Amino acid sequence: MLRVLLVTDTDKPIGDLRDALARLGYDMLAGTATSQALHRRVESERPDVIIIDTESPSRDTLEQLAVMNATAPRPVLMFSNDSNQQLIRDAVGAGVTAYLVEGLASEKLAPILEVALARFAQETQLRERLAQVENELAERKLIDRAKRLLMDQEKLAEPAAYASLRKRAMNQGVKLAEVARQIVMAADLPK
Numbered sequence: 486m487l488r489v490l491l492v493t494d495t496d497k498p499i500g501d502l503r504d505a506l507a508r509l510g511y512d513m514l515a516g517t518a519t520s521q522a523l524h525r526r527v528e529s530e531r532p533d534v535i536i537i538d539t540e541s542p543s544r545d546t547l548e549q550l551a552v553m554n555a556t557a558p559r560p561v562l563m564f565s566n567d568s569n570q571q572l573i574r575d576a577v578g579a580g581v582t583a584y585l586v587e588g589l590a591s592e593k594l595a596p597i598l599e600v601a602l603a604r605f606a607q608e609t610q611l612r613e614r615l616a617q618v619e620n621e622l623a624e625r626k627l628i629d630r631a632k633r634l635l636m637d638q639e640k641l642a643e644p645a646a647y648a649s650l651r652k653r654a655m656n657q658g659v660k661l662a663e664v665a666r667q668i669v670m671a672a673d674l675p676k
Contacts, residue, residue: 487511487598490532492518494539494546502538509595520546524553534560534598537581541567547579554580560605562597582608624662631665634672 489511493499499517507513511534518526520543527535535553539546542565550561560582568586576584583601628650635646654664 487533487602488514488531490514490518490526490530490535492520492523492535492537492546494520494537494543499538502536505594506536511598520549523549524556527553527557527559531557532559534562534602537561537563537565539563539565539567541565541569542572542576547575550576550579550581558605558609560601562601624660624665627662627669628665631668634668638672 489506491499491503491513503513503517514526514530514532520537520539523535523546526532537546542563553559554561558580561580562583562585563576563581564585565576566586573584582605583597585597631650632643632646635641635649636643639646639649641649650661650664650668654661657664
C-alpha cells in the first residue's frame with residue numbers, strides 16, 4: 486500500500502482528495518504538509534508519493550521540491566490551476582513527475598498515480614544507469630592516467646603498462662581502478 490503525503494499552499498480544503506485517495510486504498514499520512522515543511526516531512530515520514538495541490542506553485546515550493554529531489558527523490562504529482570508553460574517546465578525541473586492543470590476528479594486519480602509511478606521508476610533507472618556509466622568512465626580515465634604514468638616512469642609500452650596494472654591488481658586482490666588510484670595518488674605526492 487502506497488503512503489501518500491498531501492501538500493498544499495492554499496487555504497482551500499483538500500479533504501475530498503484525501504477521502505478519494507483513501508477509498509482507492511492509499512495509506513494517507515496524517516495532516517497536510519506546507520511547502521515550507523515538505524523536506525522535513527519527507528525525511529521524517531518517508532512517503533512513497535507526494536501530491537501537491539496549489540493554485541500556482543510558488544518559487545518556495547519549487548525550491549523545496551528541488552532540494553527534496555536531490556536528497557530523497559519521490560514521485561510528485563502537482564495539481565494546479567496555472568497553465569503557464571514556463572512554470573510547468575520549472576516544476577518538472579524541480580522534480581514534479583506529473584503536472585495536471587485540470588481539477589481533481591477522483592476517478593482519474595488511480596491512473597494518474599500509476600503513470601506518475603511508472604515514469605518515476607523509469608527516471609530512477611535512467612539516473613542509476615547514468616551514474617554507473619559516469620563511474621565506469623571515471624575509472625577508465627584513472628586507469629589510462631596510471632598507464633601513462635607507468636609508461637613514462639618505467640619506460641613501458643602501453644600493453645606492458647596495462648599488464649603491469651592487471652598483475653598488481655591480481656596480487657593485491659583489488660579492482661584495476663583501485664591500483665590505478667594508488668599509482669596516481671603516489672605520483673601526485675610532493676617529492
